[in-house]
Amino acid sequence: MHVPTVIEKKREGQSLADGEIRDFIAGYTCGDIPDYQMSALAMAIYFQGMTAEETASLTHAMLESGEVFEYPDTAPLVVDKHSTGGIGDKVSLVLAPLLACDELWVPMISGRGLGITGGTLDKLESIPGFDVSRSREQAMQQLEEVGVVMMGQTPEVCPADKRLYALRDVTATVPSQPLIVASIMSKKLAESLNRLVLDVKHGSGAFMKTRESAESLAGAMQAVGEAMGVDTRTVLNPMDQPLGQAVGNALEVAEALDVLRGAGPADLRQIVIELAAEVSEVDAGQLADWLDDGTALQKCRAMVAAQGGDAECLDRYDEVHPAAVTREVMSDRSGVVTAVDADRVGRASLALGAGRACADDEIDFSVGFDRLIKVGADVAAGGVLARIHAADDDAAMVAEQQLREAIEVE
Numbered sequence: 001m002h003v004p005t006v007i008e009k010k011r012e013g014q015s016l017a018d019g020e021i022r023d024f025i026a027g028y029t030c031g032d033i034p035d036y037q038m039s040a041l042a043m044a045i046y047f048q049g050m051t052a053e054e055t056a057s058l059t060h061a062m063l064e065s066g067e068v069f070e071y072p073d074t075a076p077l078v079v080d081k082h083s084t085g086g087i088g089d090k091v092s093l094v095l096a097p098l099l100a101c102d103e104l105w106v107p108m109i110s111g112r113g114l115g116i117t118g119g120t121l122d123k124l125e126s127i128p129g130f131d132v133s134r135s136r137e138q139a140m141q142q143l144e145e146v147g148v149v150m151m152g153q154t155p156e157v158c159p160a161d162k163r164l165y166a167l168r169d170v171t172a173t174v175p176s177q178p179l180i181v182a183s184i185m186s187k188k189l190a191e192s193l194n195r196l197v198l199d200v201k202h203g204s205g206a207f208m209k210t211r212e213s214a215e216s217l218a219g220a221m222q223a224v225g226e227a228m229g230v231d232t233r234t235v236l237n238p239m240d241q242p243l244g245q246a247v248g249n250a251l252e253v254a255e256a257l258d259v260l261r262g263a264g265p266a267d268l269r270q271i272v273i274e275l276a277a278e279v280s281e282v283d284a285g286q287l288a289d290w291l292d293d294g295t296a297l298q299k300c301r302a303m304v305a306a307q308g309g310d311a312e313c314l315d316r317y318d319e320v321h322p323a324a325v326t327r328e329v330m331s332d333r334s335g336v337v338t339a340v341d342a343d344r345v346g347r348a349s350l351a352l353g354a355g356r357a358c359a360d361d362e363i364d365f366s367v368g369f370d371r372l373i374k375v376g377a378d379v380a381a382g383g384v385l386a387r388i389h390a391a392d393d394d395a396a397m398v399a400e401q402q403l404r405e406a407i408e409v410e
């Protein structure tokens with residue numbers, strides 16, 4: 001294969017053959033095709049799109065870049081959920097252990113921060129000692145013992161997505177339907193699931209800005225899942241304001257732990273229960289009880305301990321990553337909050353250091369926002385709109401300005 005010719009073909013809007021897509025992904029995964037050529041193809045796909053056939057080829061090529069999970073005959077139902085990404089979306093941190101309370105197996109393969117959105121793996125890695133790289137054998141053993149594992153793509157499982165995901169994050173090639181379908185579905189198909197629920201976001205803080213584009217993405221993922229025999233459900237959810245009241249890695253873990261203690265923001269708790277009920281064998285009432293009575297928190301502790309994490313620190317998580325500077329942003333008027341723009345909040349969080357600009361950037365677990373006010377809330381002049389966690393005063397000052405542009409009070 002002459003790599004520049006394949007890139008040129010897609011750049012000119014032609015369809016790629018199954019063999020060209022498979023050879024490209026195989027070459028990229030083994031290191032024969034460098035990042036700059038993969039970036040060029042990703043950008044060509046971003047602009048020109050892909051047909052349903054090309055998208056299926058890309059998904060299969062990425063799935064087949066690695067191993068898939070195999071379960072013993074005695075395994076229970078295997079289920080999972082995946083979100084297309086949003087601001088403050090820490091649902092997986094609560095939902096995975098919650099689902100495992102039902103004796104189901106939850107082999108969740110997630111990603112790092114992507115574009116303006118945070119990533120489950122980065123959030124988990126804020127837990128001291130937590131290891132997101134599991135071999136297939138370690139994952140199987142943990143499913144037998146705990147029922148839930150939360151891990152990343154590895155050199156054995158979804159290696160193509162591991163590399164391409166990190167590349168897309170820093171080359172502005174994330175919001176492309178075929179690239180999202182292949183990225184998400186290659187991970188979920190590698191898990192060999194019985195049931196999958198996809199949380200498809202639309203709005204300013206989502207990759208799909210309109211409901212129509214989210215519907216199209218949902219349909220494309222559902223088609224791939226069902227063609228592979230997975231009972232796939234999709235739920236569309238707005239992402240115009242951040243989910244919950246915290247944005248930033250450690251701050252989101254703290255908020256997820258609140259929900260696992262039966263507290264936390266109502267919107268977060270509600271979406272966790274709604275999505276879990278789509279794939280669970282028990283009803284929403286039972287799921288709510290497991291949040292309220294500590295069963296889900298216990299499951300989370302067991303999972304953290306099984307992956308080398310410090311389960312004790314979960315009881316005092318707000319002390320684990322204190323930011324150098326915290327500052328409240330006060331409203332300069334009284335009124336009702338009419339907007340908390342998720343896109344602007346996400347970008348402000350990135351600017352504080354919660355995400356990456358280059359693939360090998362270190363992220364700062366401590367920074368971000370909490371106590372974020374919600375749309376519809378009444379606020380008095382001098383009332384708190386949000387609290388900033390920053391590395392220094394200058395960063396806090398910039399973030400305050402960005403938050404003021406994101407939050408509207410009328």
Ligand code: URA
Binds near residue numbers: 187
């Ligand atoms: N989540 C993923 O795993 N991949 C994407 O491309 C978007 C969201």
